[in-house]
Amino acid sequence: MNETDLRHLRRCAELAARALSEGDEPFGSVLVGPDGAVLFEDHNHVVATGDHTRHPEFEIARWAAAHLTPRERAAATVYTSGEHCPMCAAAHGWVGLGRIVYAASSEQLGQWLAEMGLGEPPVRPLPVRDIVPGAVVDGPAPELAAEIRALHRRFRGLSG
Numbered sequence: 001m002n003e004t005d006l007r008h009l010r011r012c013a014e015l016a017a018r019a020l021s022e023g024d025e026p027f028g029s030v031l032v033g034p035d036g037a038v039l040f041e042d043h044n045h046v047v048a049t050g051d052h053t054r055h056p057e058f059e060i061a062r063w064a065a066a067h068l069t070p071r072e073r074a075a076a077t078v079y080t081s082g083e084h085c086p087m088c089a090a091a092h093g094w095v096g097l098g099r100i101v102y103a104a105s106s107e108q109l110g111q112w113l114a115e116m117g118l119g120e121p122p123v124r125p126l127p128v129r130d131i132v133p134g135a136v137v138d139g140p141a142p143e144l145a146a147e148i149r150a151l152h153r154r155f156r157g158l159s160g
């Protein structure tokens with residue numbers, strides 16, 4: 001993971017903070033082309049829509065399927081504040097997107113939720129590579145852990 005990766009991950013954290021400010025779960029993701037251009041970005045919309053499949057990584061997969069050739073998808077990188085859930089990992093694998101870089105791992109997120117006394121989510125938080133064996137995945141980014149953790153605590157009404 002290099003400075004460019006961290007810059008895109010910081011943008012994901014900003015998008016996660018925006019989701020939180022809109023009352024939604026703090027997750028944000030960015031799709032970046034091979035030339036470094038940001039192609040698409042989104043944050044979580046599960047509270048706003050009442051649809052718990054509205055994760056930004058899933059929106060990225062759908063956007064990529066609609067707008068990019070298979071070759072372009074394979075060359076694109078998905079940056080995200082939290083490691084893909086199994087649903088989003090599967091969507092990523094099905095549309096043939098490239099590298100994934102995440103700030104916080106599913107394991108970290110699980111630990112943070114457990115610290116907050118929250119139970120298991122309805123979908124098991126498996127690592128991306130358990131869902132997409134060929135995926136190229138980098139993360140977590142220790143530089144962003146405290147910030148991401150604080151966002152998740154604030155979403156649940158706790159201080160950072």
Ligand SMILES: [Zn+2]
Nearest residue numbers: 055084085088
């Ligand atoms: Zn997801």
